[in-house]
Amino acid sequence: METELTLAEICADISGKLLDSINLLEIFKDITDGDAKEDTLLNILQENIISSFHEIEKCKSIISVPD
Numbered sequence: 377m378e379t380e381l382t383l384a385e386i387c388a389d390i391s392g393k394l395l396d397s398i399n400l401l402e403i404f405k406d407i408t409d410g411d412a413k414e415d416t417l418l419n420i421l422q423e424n425i426i427s428s429f430h431e432i433e434k435c436k437s438i439i440s441v442p443d
Contacts (some may be wrong), residue, residue, distance in 0.1 A: 387436045394429040398422065 381389070401422045408414040 383439050384436065387432055387439065390432050391429060391436065394425055394432065397425050398429065401425065 401418055405415065405418050405422075408418065
């Protein structure tokens with residue numbers, strides 16, 4: 377039986393995946409070694425993912441219930 381996740385749990389899962397993606401992009405940037413086209417694409421991806429991470433963190437703070 378599948379259990380339903382709360383909004384906070386879903387946001388936490390998204391945050392974790394975005395954070396993993398940020399770290400993986402850093403590794404991938406090191407592997408590509410500064411090729412201009414690849415570097416431009418990776419920078420755009422990284423900026424979008426970091427922005428999304430910050431936005432989901434804002435959502436988490438809005439929906440969190442104070443202890």
